Structures are given as structure tokens and as C-alpha cells.
Amino acid sequence: MASVRERCVVATPLNQIFPGAPQEWQERLRTIVDMMREMSLQHDPQAMVRAYGRRMVELMPSMRRISLSRRDLPPGQVRVTRFSGWQHEVNPWKEPEKLPHLKGGLLAELIWADEPQILNDCHISPDDPSYEFLSGQRSIMAIPLFDKGTAQNMVVLSNGEPHGFSPDELPERVWMANLFGQATQNLVLAEQLEAAYQQVERELQVVADIQRSMLPKELPRRAGLEVSAHYQTSRQAGGDYYDFFNYPDDSMGILVADVSGHGTPSAVMMALTHCIAHMLAGPPTEPSELLAHLNDHLTSRYTLESNHFITAFFGIYHPRTRCIEYSSAGHNPPRLWRARTGEIISLENATSLPLGIAPDLTWPNASLELQEGDRLVIYTDGIVEAADPQFELFGMERLDDLIRQVQGTPEELRNAILTAVDVFTHHAPASDDRTLLVIDQLT
Numbered sequence: 001m002a003s004v005r006e007r008c009v010v011a012t013p014l015n016q017i018f019p020g021a022p023q024e025w026q027e028r029l030r031t032i033v034d035m036m037r038e039m040s041l042q043h044d045p046q047a048m049v050r051a052y053g054r055r056m057v058e059l060m061p062s063m064r065r066i067s068l069s070r071r072d073l074p075p076g077q078v079r080v081t082r083f084s085g086w087q088h089e090v091n092p093w094k095e096p097e098k099l100p101h102l103k104g105g106l107l108a109e110l111i112w113a114d115e116p117q118i119l120n121d122c123h124i125s126p127d128d129p130s131y132e133f134l135s136g137q138r139s140i141m142a143i144p145l146f147d148k149g150t151a152q153n154m155v156v157l158s159n160g161e162p163h164g165f166s167p168d169e170l171p172e173r174v175w176m177a178n179l180f181g182q183a184t185q186n187l188v189l190a191e192q193l194e195a196a197y198q199q200v201e202r203e204l205q206v207v208a209d210i211q212r213s214m215l216p217k218e219l220p221r222r223a224g225l226e227v228s229a230h231y232q233t234s235r236q237a238g239g240d241y242y243d244f245f246n247y248p249d250d251s252m253g254i255l256v257a258d259v260s261g262h263g264t265p266s267a268v269m270m271a272l273t274h275c276i277a278h279m280l281a282g283p284p285t286e287p288s289e290l291l292a293h294l295n296d297h298l299t300s301r302y303t304l305e306s307n308h309f310i311t312a313f314f315g316i317y318h319p320r321t322r323c324i325e326y327s328s329a330g331h332n333p334p335r336l337w338r339a340r341t342g343e344i345i346s347l348e349n350a351t352s353l354p355l356g357i358a359p360d361l362t363w364p365n366a367s368l369e370l371q372e373g374d375r376l377v378i379y380t381d382g383i384v385e386a387a388d389p390q391f392e393l394f395g396m397e398r399l400d401d402l403i404r405q406v407q408g409t410p411e412e413l414r415n416a417i418l419t420a421v422d423v424f425t426h427h428a429p430a431s432d433d434r435t436l437l438v439i440d441q442l443t
Contacts, residue, residue, distance in 0.1 A: 311331040
């Protein structure tokens with residue numbers, strides 16, 4: 001079989017195709033190629049313009065260069081954004097207040113004409129606002145840089161000799177300058193987009209900090225109970241929520257909720273849920289009372305228009321009887337591991353629709369007794385619905401297996417579950433918020 005080289009046509013060097021061509025075009029081509037390479041490496045528009053200007057000096061050392069802008073100016077006015085005669089560089093995007101602002105004059109006429117032009121025998125008057133930039137110049141080439149159909153910017157080349165520009169140069173100059181202008185504008189937009197993104201990131205972090213401040217500052221410390229908790233958002237802020245409520249009769253409320261969706265909208269709804277939950281006057285007589293309280297306020301003001309809904313599990317633990325009453329609004333059923341038998345019980349006997357779907361809903365209640373050594377695991381769907389690269393879900397069976405197998409402290413089981421989920425998903429970032437509570441009945 002023929003080699004790649006034998007099967008391909010080898011490019012012939014240009015100096016062999018045009019052996020009689022002068023050395024000048026080869027040097028100019030080399031300068032242009034170097035310029036294109038250098039500009040392709042730039043990420044900062046100011047650095048890109050600086051590199052372009054330096055290369056243009058190599059190509060046209062005797063020419064004066066002026067850059068203009070008419071953006072956001074009334075007709076007949078123009079700003080000088082760059083000038084080859086300046087000793088100090090000005091960044092027109094970050095220091096616009098330092099740019100000369102001309103009202104009228106030749107430069108304003110050129111940019112507002114919206115057309116490429118060559119003036120081959122020019123005499124600039126000293127009273128013209130452009131005199132500072134065009135004094136002593138006899139030839140001018142005006143190259144408009146178009147944006148949305150109009151010459152928002154312009155490059156003006158000039159020299160001191162009359163008839164210093166050939167019309168044959170103008171089409172290529174306009175073409176190349178506009179390509180460069182678009183490339184620069186793209187970098188400006190990318191820089192602005194990055195700045196906006198960073199601002200959004202900072203604001204989201206503030207939202208996340210506020211959201212985390214609403215979570216319990218410390219876990220309940222009660223005789224006979226040991227609690228471990230984990231809270232992880234898929235983004236800076238999320239829609240999961242857990243809370244504990246201490247009531248006068250020494251009972252304790254346990255709330256875990258999951259707002260539909262992700263990110264800031266869900267975080268806002270989570271904050272509202274937190275506030276509404278703490279608005280209930282006095283302890284609820286039964287768990288469903290808190291769910292109904294949440295639903296009434298959410299549907300009357302928020303969720304029916306925003307199309308959010310919230311799954312929630314609320315339990316009231318009574319330490320004297322070791323009994324937990326509970327009610328669920330469409331939430332994943334918590335798992336209760338019986339230490340005596342090794343059985344896992346699903347707390348799914350008192351569930352109904354999620355919160356926020358419709359007003360005037362009710363929820364059933366159920367109760368069961370915790371025995372010494374029993375373990376209660378409450379979680380959100382970000383645990384069991386975590387997926388591997390083949391989109392298989394972690395699932396309830398794997399969770400139950402871990403609950404049976406890990407016989408250490410609540411913290412050890414919590415860590416084991418989180419590690420298993422991370423390994424199962426091949427360490428991919430969480431696609432949903434993950435909340436996990438492990439509660440042991442010690443005595």
C-alpha cells in the first residue's frame with residue numbers, strides 16, 4: 001500500500017511557484033501569518049488590539065493610525081479610542097472617560113458617512129476638531145467597522161504624502177479590518193459575559209449562604225437519641241430542606257422537604273417553606289396539621305403561579321413513649337431498621353399528594369414505636385435517584401442493603417451511603433440535591 005506521503009500531493013512552496021516574485025511579499029506574508037497566530041492566542045481584547053497595532057507598524061511603518069467610535073453618541077460626534085501618536089495606552093472599554101470626544105470635524109464626517117473612503121489630497125484646517133490627529137497628513141483612508149449594519153467604529157490610516165493610498169488596497173483593507181473588528185468585539189463580549197457570570201456566581205453564593213443559615217445550627221442532643229445529617233445542593237443553592245422543632249412537652253418535630261426543580265427558584269421556595277413552617281402558632285396536635293398549614297400558605301400565595309410543588313415528611317417524636325407520629329406529602333418513604341429482627345420497615349402508611357398542588361388538601365397520620373437500637377433513615381430523592389453513566393438509578397434496594405450492613409454509628413452509616421452513591425455515579429457531580437438524616441434510638 002502506498003504511504004500517506006505517496007498518496008498525497010505535497011504542497012509546493014510559494015517561492016517556487018513564483019520564483020520571480022520579490023522578497024517583499026514573502027516578508028509581508030510572514031508578518032501577517034505571525035500576526036494571525038499571535039491574535040488567535042489572545043483572550044483579552046486590549047492585548048489583542050495591542051498585538052494588532054504592533055504588527056501593523058511592521059507592515060505600514062510610515063502610516064498614522066486613528067481608531068474611532070460613535071457608539072451611544074448623537075450624529076456628528078465621535079470618540080477617538082486609539083491613536084498611534086499617544087505615548088500612553090488607554091483602554092476604551094474600561095476607561096471611556098479618558099477618550100477625546102469630538103463634536104463635528106473631518107473624523108466625525110468620515111465615520112458618520114458609513115462608507116469606506118480615500119482622500120488623496122487633504123488639507124486639514126487648524127480649527128477642525130480633528131486637527132490634533134490629522135495635522136500634516138495629506139492622504140487618508142477611512143475603513144468603517146460595521147456592527148448591525150452601521151459603522152459603529154472606524155480605522156483611519158493617514159500619511160503625509162498626497163495620493164498615498166491606492167483604491168486597489170481598499171477592498172482588502174475593509175475586509176481584513178472588519179474581520180479583526182469582529183474578533184475583537186467577540187473578545188469584548190466574552191469578557192462582559194464572564195464578568196456577568198462572575199456577578200451571578202457571587203449572588204448565587206450569597207443565596208446559598210442565606211439558605212444554609214436557615215438550616216439547624218446544631219443537631220438535636222436528646223437523651224436516648226443520636227442524630228447525623230448531610231445536606232448537599234447540586235448547585236450553589238438548592239431546594240432541599242430539613243429542620244428540627246423543639247416543643248414544650250419535650251416532643252421534637254422532624255421535617256424533611258424537597259422543592260421541585262433546582263437552583264435559585266427552588267432555593268427561594270425552600271426559604272419560604274422554612275419561614276411558613278416556623279409561623280405555626282404552637283405545636284401541632286398531629287403531623288398533618290403542619291403539612292396543611294404549609295400547603296394553605298403556599299397555594300394561596302406562591303406555588304399555583306410558579307408551578308412548584310414540595311414533597312415533605314414530618315414526624316413528631318415523643319421521647320417518653322419512644323413513639324413517632326408521621327405524615328407524608330408525597331415524600332420518599334423513610335426507612336426504619338429494627339435492631340431486634342433486622343427487618344426494614346417503610347414508613348408509607350400515611351402519605352398523600354405533595355404540597356402546593358391544590359388548596360384545602362388533607363393528609364393522613366400514622367405512628368409507630370421505636371425500640372432500643374432501632375435506626376430511622378430519612379432522605380430526599382437525590383440519594384435513591386442518583387444515576388450511573390448508564391442511567392441506572394442507585395435505588396431503594398442498595399440503600400436498604402447499606403442500612404442492614406453498616407452497624408456503626410449514625411455518622412458511619414451516613415458516610416457509607418454517601419460514599420456508595422459517589423462510587424455508583426462514578427464521582428459525577430450531583431445532579432440533584434441530596435439530604436440524609438440518620439437517627440438512632442439508643443435506649
